[in-house]
Amino acid sequence: GGQNRSAFPAAQGEHLHQKMSENGALPLRGKVLTVDTMNANVKKVDYAVRGPIVQRAVQIEKELKEGVKKPFEEVIKANIGDAHAMGQRPITFFRQVMALCTYPQLLDDNKFPEDAKNRARRILQSCGGNSIGAYTTSQGIDCVRHDVANYIQRRDGGIPSDPDNIYLTTGASDGIVTILKLLTAGEGRTRTGVMISIPQYPLYSASIAELGAVQINYYLNEEKCWSLDISELQRSLQAAREHCDPRVLCIINPGNPTGEPLRSFPYKTKSNYIYKGCEFHSFKKVLFEMGPEYSSKVELASFHSTSKCYMGECGFRGGYMEVINMDPEVKAQLTKLVSVRLCPPAPGQALMDLVVNSPQPGEPSYQTFIKERTDVLSALAEKAKLTEEILNTVPGISCNPVQGAMYSFPRITLPERAINEAKAKGQAPDMFYCMKLLEETGICLVPGSGFGQREGTYHFRMTILPPTDKLKIMLNKLKEFHQKFTQQYS
Amino acid sequence: GGQNRSAFPAAQGEHLHQKMSENGALPLRGKVLTVDTMNANVKKVDYAVRGPIVQRAVQIEKELKEGVKKPFEEVIKANIGDAHAMGQRPITFFRQVMALCTYPQLLDDNKFPEDAKNRARRILQSCGGNSIGAYTTSQGIDCVRHDVANYIQRRDGGIPSDPDNIYLTTGASDGIVTILKLLTAGEGRTRTGVMISIPQYPLYSASIAELGAVQINYYLNEEKCWSLDISELQRSLQAAREHCDPRVLCIINPGNPTGEPLRSFPYKTKSNYIYKGCEFHSFKKVLFEMGPEYSSKVELASFHSTSKCYMGECGFRGGYMEVINMDPEVKAQLTKLVSVRLCPPAPGQALMDLVVNSPQPGEPSYQTFIKERTDVLSALAEKAKLTEEILNTVPGISCNPVQGAMYSFPRITLPERAINEAKAKGQAPDMFYCMKLLEETGICLVPGSGFGQREGTYHFRMTILPPTDKLKIMLNKLKEFHQKFTQQYS
Ligand SMILES: Cc1ncc(COP(=O)(O)O)c(C=O)c1O
Ligand SMILES: Cc1ncc(COP(=O)(O)O)c(C=O)c1O
Numbered sequence: 001g002g003q004n005r006s007a008f009p010a011a012q013g014e015h016l017h018q019k020m021s022e023n024g025a026l027p028l029r030g031k032v033l034t035v036d037t038m039n040a041n042v043k044k045v046d047y048a049v050r051g052p053i054v055q056r057a058v059q060i061e062k063e064l065k066e067g068v069k070k071p072f073e074e075v076i077k078a079n080i081g082d083a084h085a086m087g088q089r090p091i092t093f094f095r096q097v098m099a100l101c102t103y104p105q106l107l108d109d110n111k112f113p114e115d116a117k118n119r120a121r122r123i124l125q126s127c128g129g130n131s132i133g134a135y136t137t138s139q140g141i142d143c144v145r146h147d148v149a150n151y152i153q154r155r156d157g158g159i160p161s162d163p164d165n166i167y168l169t170t171g172a173s174d175g176i177v178t179i180l181k182l183l184t185a186g187e188g189r190t191r192t193g194v195m196i197s198i199p200q201y202p203l204y205s206a207s208i209a210e211l212g213a214v215q216i217n218y219y220l221n222e223e224k225c226w227s228l229d230i231s232e233l234q235r236s237l238q239a240a241r242e243h244c245d246p247r248v249l250c251i252i253n254p255g256n257p258t259g260e261p262l263r264s265f266p267y268k269t270k271s272n273y274i275y276k277g278c279e280f281h282s283f284k285k286v287l288f289e290m291g292p293e294y295s296s297k298v299e300l301a302s303f304h305s306t307s308k309c310y311m312g313e314c315g316f317r318g319g320y321m322e323v324i325n326m327d328p329e330v331k332a333q334l335t336k337l338v339s340v341r342l343c344p345p346a347p348g349q350a351l352m353d354l355v356v357n358s359p360q361p362g363e364p365s366y367q368t369f370i371k372e373r374t375d376v377l378s379a380l381a382e383k384a385k386l387t388e389e390i391l392n393t394v395p396g397i398s399c400n401p402v403q404g405a406m407y408s409f410p411r412i413t414l415p416e417r418a419i420n421e422a423k424a425k426g427q428a429p430d431m432f433y434c435m436k437l438l439e440e441t442g443i444c445l446v447p448g449s450g451f452g453q454r455e456g457t458y459h460f461r462m463t464i465l466p467p468t469d470k471l472k473i474m475l476n477k478l479k480e481f482h483q484k485f486t487q488q489y490s
Numbered sequence: 491g492g493q494n495r496s497a498f499p500a501a502q503g504e505h506l507h508q509k510m511s512e513n514g515a516l517p518l519r520g521k522v523l524t525v526d527t528m529n530a531n532v533k534k535v536d537y538a539v540r541g542p543i544v545q546r547a548v549q550i551e552k553e554l555k556e557g558v559k560k561p562f563e564e565v566i567k568a569n570i571g572d573a574h575a576m577g578q579r580p581i582t583f584f585r586q587v588m589a590l591c592t593y594p595q596l597l598d599d600n601k602f603p604e605d606a607k608n609r610a611r612r613i614l615q616s617c618g619g620n621s622i623g624a625y626t627t628s629q630g631i632d633c634v635r636h637d638v639a640n641y642i643q644r645r646d647g648g649i650p651s652d653p654d655n656i657y658l659t660t661g662a663s664d665g666i667v668t669i670l671k672l673l674t675a676g677e678g679r680t681r682t683g684v685m686i687s688i689p690q691y692p693l694y695s696a697s698i699a700e701l702g703a704v705q706i707n708y709y710l711n712e713e714k715c716w717s718l719d720i721s722e723l724q725r726s727l728q729a730a731r732e733h734c735d736p737r738v739l740c741i742i743n744p745g746n747p748t749g750e751p752l753r754s755f756p757y758k759t760k761s762n763y764i765y766k767g768c769e770f771h772s773f774k775k776v777l778f779e780m781g782p783e784y785s786s787k788v789e790l791a792s793f794h795s796t797s798k799c800y801m802g803e804c805g806f807r808g809g810y811m812e813v814i815n816m817d818p819e820v821k822a823q824l825t826k827l828v829s830v831r832l833c834p835p836a837p838g839q840a841l842m843d844l845v846v847n848s849p850q851p852g853e854p855s856y857q858t859f860i861k862e863r864t865d866v867l868s869a870l871a872e873k874a875k876l877t878e879e880i881l882n883t884v885p886g887i888s889c890n891p892v893q894g895a896m897y898s899f900p901r902i903t904l905p906e907r908a909i910n911e912a913k914a915k916g917q918a919p920d921m922f923y924c925m926k927l928l929e930e931t932g933i934c935l936v937p938g939s940g941f942g943q944r945e946g947t948y949h950f951r952m953t954i955l956p957p958t959d960k961l962k963i964m965l966n967k968l969k970e971f972h973q974k975f976t977q978q979y980s
Contacts, residue, residue, distance in 0.1 A: 031789060047826060
């Protein structure tokens with residue numbers, strides 16, 4: 001039968017008890033839940049990627065639909081790494097397998113290639129009742145976890161990966177929050193501190209705030225192409241020790257929003273990072289290269305998802321994490337914790353499987369798959385170059401090379417008068433700038449203040465995802481706007 | 491480009507700083523994360539539905555596969571409301587639309603009915619870039635929220651529902667945890683108390699533990715068919731006031747595990763509940779019948795999902811909640827909070843849409859849809875009756891009528907010697923019983939202690955989902971086991 005569950009804030013105060021005894025009804029005075037009485041940590045949460053700028057952008061889109069005249073015809077959203085929303089097309093093979101898993105009657109349809117059918121059959125065999133509509137085990141579908149482990153093992157040149165260490169997640173976001181939750185403990189000076197890069201992807205600061213952990217900032221070096229200096233890590237760690245217990249170091253690799261790949265941490269390696277799709281620097285591999293003292297001890301959790309990279313399948317909320325050297329008792333606690341929410345979405349798990357187990361040479365879908373992937377990655381590389389080039393022609397904007405990720409984080413010089421006007425309005429100066437940009441051009445970016453930046457510097461984050469022609473128009477509009485803005489406030 | 495994010499527990503102690511300055515590497519001593527240093531609230535979390543019994547069941551399945559001899563041939567899992575895993579087939583229309591959304595090339599295929607295509611087109615038009623792979627807005631896809639609001643409005647005989655009050659969620663679990671999170675505040679005697687029924691579905695106690703809120707038990711009346719007595723609510727509220735701030739009343743309707751529909755709360759109504767699929771008692775409607783004093787004031791959050799009912803689509807993790815009379819500032823905080831995880835899975839949202847917007851008379855898929863739904867619901871009704879009847883023939887088992895939900899929660903009488911033996915082993919007596927049942931018969935149930943029960947009473951929860959023939963076999967095995975167990979320990 002159907003179910004409906006209610007969380008029903010009961011009224012407070014003696015009144016409730018008295019009235020209830022008379023007629024069994026609930027009399028109320030005022031709200032039970034107000035900003036004054038709600039969870040204080042939640043209030044501290046900030047999430048700029050979907051903050052006021054984006055809310056205003058949605059409003060403007062509505063106004064445009066209703067026929068309100070604007071100096072532009074459409075809102076261009078370069079605020080979020082959402083490839084499909086920007087027109088990128090899904091990988092055919094992935095969607096074929098997903099359709100087959102969803103509606104297995106299609107397995108009899110000869111329009112679908114055999115390799116897609118085989119993948120679908122294998123995934124369904126691993127599902128309860130052969131249905132993607134069954135709950136999966138909490139840690140995730142068995143065969144998917146095996147495929148993830150194999151993928152990691154290949155990626156790291158044979159260093160073993162154990163499917164028992166793989167947890168499938170609801171996007172990477174879910175895994176990150178879960179691990180931070182496990183790690184948060186203590187009070188006052190013993191409270192868990194979490195080191196995050198500045199700039200950072202705001203999921204980290206938001207989760208730290210929600211959990212009431214302590215945020216510890218380490219600054220990336222903008223002058224050296226957003227690289228990570230050991231001395232800055234030391235400074236930040238040292239300073240944090242005065243007021244909390246630093247227990248976690250978060251690294252985004254390659255960076256969001258900065259795109260900087262890790263080159264020099266935790267120790268120097270030979271390999272060099274180049275813009276090349278999903279290639280990246282594996283911390284696990286580094287640990288193993290450092291020898292058994294490290295590879296058998298350092299506790300590492302790493303996260304990946306279906307959202308980014310060439311596939312850009314954000315809506316499916318597929319993801320995984322690998323935990324290494326986690327204490328077995330803690331791992332049991334982790335498994336218990338994730339079981340409370342039953343399981344990650346099964347379609348997302350299936351899609352994650354396809355990412356780690358894509359068509360192989362000789363399989364019918366291989367050629368098309370490679371072509372589609374290459375097309376996406378070369379378009380990204382081209383757009384990365386375009387972005388850097390055009391932005392660096394603008395006096396007052398300086399942009400590091402866009403590498404590895406799909407974001408640029410250019411620095412902007414703002415006139416003193418603009419800064420003062422923003423401050424008078426109680427706005428961060430780059431928020432003031434981005435809001436004006438949105439109102440005048442329809443371009444939606446996120447101010448650098450949403451990600452963190454060195455005091456007195458200003459940035460915005462822009463994805464490079466819009467189609468090339470639109471990106472060009474956008475960059476030129478941005479150029480024009482910046483010049484006008486600078487003039488206006490000088 | 492691809493991304494990989496790491497949460498890297500840094501080492502503690504001065505040692506780290508010294509070694510890092512020499513060679514930039516991280517020396518470690520012992521684990522950073524142990525059961526002693528982890529989040530203490532997480533340790534307190536219990537989740538019986540996937541607890542030790544289920545873990546043992548999974549092991550036994552592996553052993554059977556490896557050829558280990560057992561007194562049974564297969565494990566029958568009646569521990570979780572997972573319809574598809576138990577052989578229930580998905581609703582064809584739902585899966586057709588989902589396949590069309592996933593692989594829109596199928597829109598050209600004339601094997602799919604027009605109404606399925608229309609639904610798919612409409613959903614895709616509401617997605618970024620017309621792709622189910624785009625992030626949706628955090629609150630959920632616009633057209634889905636509208637459809638949910640319309641559905642609720644129809645359900646409640648025209649009482650208005652506002653799409654702005656609808657939040658799509660990752661299963662009901664996600665929504666429930668989010669609302670409890672918002673409500674948790676205060677310290678010591680001012681700490682938020684949450685009233686939950688005993689027995690309860692353990693998501694509630696688990697979330698309360700994780701959030702560090704205070705669990706307040708109110709007991710359902712087993713003698714009166716698991717009904718809810720106002721006097722018991724009063725007792726529980728009164729007692730709670732001594733040590734916390736009771737702010738939330740959770741009600742599961744119909745109950746899990748008890749299946750009791752609400753009849754007399756928050757005030758008496760005329761309607762009677764009968765086993766009939768998804769029909770249920772709407773609290774919102776009751777509030778409106780109580781007049782504007784209540785309907786404009788009582789804060790109510792209610793939850794529904796794609797997991798239960800005739801569809802049983804658990805793996806998709808679709809769900810929604812409606813929040814009523816929520817303070818607008820708190821609602822803004824809620825929207826911000828859910829945006830941190832970006833969005834619920836888009837396929838689950840789409841599926842939720844189909845549940846609230848199923849085929850209508852005159853549409854090509856209507857007949858098949860009604861037939862499939864009726865078949866599922868009548869099978870459930872038959873199995874509910876069968877379960878009650880067979881169990882009540884066993885001396886020492888007594889089972890209330892199975893109504894509304896897909897669970898039974900029979901009471902079992904355990905011999906004194908069995909209770910003592912369990913206690914000597916440090917096990918709850920009904921855990922001892924269920925574990926023995928699993929080892930001897932392969933039947934996997936959840937002990938009543940996982941849901942809570944009155945001190946000194948013992949139960950198990952059994953879903954009625956196995957196919958009728960299997961259910962019969964299972965019930966008869968259970969009968970035999972219970973008689974043997976009783977003899978053995980008398
Ligand atoms: C660094 C980083 N972490 C986490 C996420 C969350 O991604 P998802 O939850 O969609 O996998 C993103 C998305 O942009 C990201 O850039
Ligand atoms: C009372 C109750 N709440 C919540 C849930 C969670 O369901 P889901 O998250 O799959 O929607 C269940 C599932 O059995 C339930 O019975």
